[in-house]
Amino acid sequence: MRSIGIITIHKINNYGSVLQAYALQRVCEDLGYKTEIIDYNFPNDFHRGNKYAVASDTQPNEPCWIKLLYTQNLIRQHKGISMFVKEYQHLSTQSFECPDSLKKKAPQYDVYITGSDQLWNPRHCNGDPAFMLQFAPDGALKISYAASIGSNTIPEDLQSLYRELLSRYNHISVRENSGKEVVKSITGKEAKVVLDPTLLLNRDEWNKIATPKRQFKKRYILCYYLNYTFNSFPYVDELAEYMQTQTGYEIVRVARPPHKLFLPHTHYRVGASPEGFLALVRDAEMVLTTSFHGTAFAVNYGKPVFTIVKDRNTSDSRQVSLMENLGLENQILSVTDRFPTKERFSYDVEQEQQRLEVLRQESKQYLINALKDA
Numbered sequence: 001m002r003s004i005g006i007i008t009i010h011k012i013n014n015y016g017s018v019l020q021a022y023a024l025q026r027v028c029e030d031l032g033y034k035t036e037i038i039d040y041n042f043p044n045d046f047h048r049g050n051k052y053a054v055a056s057d058t059q060p061n062e063p064c065w066i067k068l069l070y071t072q073n074l075i076r077q078h079k080g081i082s083m084f085v086k087e088y089q090h091l092s093t094q095s096f097e098c099p100d101s102l103k104k105k106a107p108q109y110d111v112y113i114t115g116s117d118q119l120w121n122p123r124h125c126n127g128d129p130a131f132m133l134q135f136a137p138d139g140a141l142k143i144s145y146a147a148s149i150g151s152n153t154i155p156e157d158l159q160s161l162y163r164e165l166l167s168r169y170n171h172i173s174v175r176e177n178s179g180k181e182v183v184k185s186i187t188g189k190e191a192k193v194v195l196d197p198t199l200l201l202n203r204d205e206w207n208k209i210a211t212p213k214r215q216f217k218k219r220y221i222l223c224y225y226l227n228y229t230f231n232s233f234p235y236v237d238e239l240a241e242y243m244q245t246q247t248g249y250e251i252v253r254v255a256r257p258p259h260k261l262f263l264p265h266t267h268y269r270v271g272a273s274p275e276g277f278l279a280l281v282r283d284a285e286m287v288l289t290t291s292f293h294g295t296a297f298a299v300n301y302g303k304p305v306f307t308i309v310k311d312r313n314t315s316d317s318r319q320v321s322l323m324e325n326l327g328l329e330n331q332i333l334s335v336t337d338r339f340p341t342k343e344r345f346s347y348d349v350e351q352e353q354q355r356l357e358v359l360r361q362e363s364k365q366y367l368i369n370a371l372k373d374a
Helices: 015-030 064-069 071-088 099-104 156-166 177-187 203-207 235-247 274-282 292-300 318-325 349-371
Strands: 003-007 034-040 091-096 111-114 141-144 220-224 250-254 266-269 286-289 305-309 332-334
Touching: 003 015, 015 034, 015 071, 015 274, 015 292, 015 349, 064 071, 071 274, 141 349, 156 177, 177 318, 203 274, 203 292, 220 235, 235 250, 235 286, 235 305, 250 274, 274 292, 286 292, 292 305, 292 318, 292 349, 305 318, 318 332
Parallel strands: 003 034, 003 111, 034 091, 111 141, 220 250, 220 286, 250 266, 286 305, 305 332
Antiparallel strands: none
């Protein structure tokens, strides 16, 4: 049986990262390959002091005193993610602490795949050569699947490194439309835009690992806000309150401590496990999110969604690209937009699902075709 080694961000305290890593592993295994996720520790010393990061990437904006109140919840979330990694991810027997350790003792596979997430985003990964398969042998098959650059440009002082390492790939695919243009401008190679790995599995497949029991009897809007790309507050709090009054649904918030306590009709599920997170999306009536993977799972479960971005012309095009490819541009909100009218709370989910299925099959076919060279 041919072997695949996937390198990605696979075990940080983030639902999207652990679930996308599992999804790509699962798809490769279903295609008949012995698949491991290379246990590369992120972040490590290479990523500290990242000069390409900006303040909004590194400075949390939730009040510290509220965060302290939720310490036990965050510990529980970390424990749940660790248990998920142990149960569902198939990791390499050896762990690697930095790019040099990978290069000195590269694990051996027939195929090396750069997985998804923001692996090629300098603001996020500091131009880490490990995520561009610097350690992989010259003659080995090298593929990227839905790698995210998360930006419209690569800093000038990193362009030669990107050009050298990306030129070694046999097949390149990216997650965003803007990433395709960046790859073309740096390497001259044509990259394929494909779906995030989480969207390669349909809702029935995700339900096999989601917590089966419904956690709230009342109907609710799920709010999933992350705080490390831009400060979406107070807009998202006010948006949730507006949506609650318009629909009568409760509000359920997941993942991060709140910025305010005692918001009306609001329930907190800070500390949910990945399986619990999936169930919260599955059972919601609607989803409000600033997260790419929050958007992806809402779409996968066929839930009406509003995805919130800093501005529509931002260089971080992750959510915008996905929504445009699904014909859901009307469901994108920037933090300067007026609140949506009630007519926008629902839309043709069946048409969305049909588009998603077409893109899912095209994305799987890219991977199948790329692996034929193994």
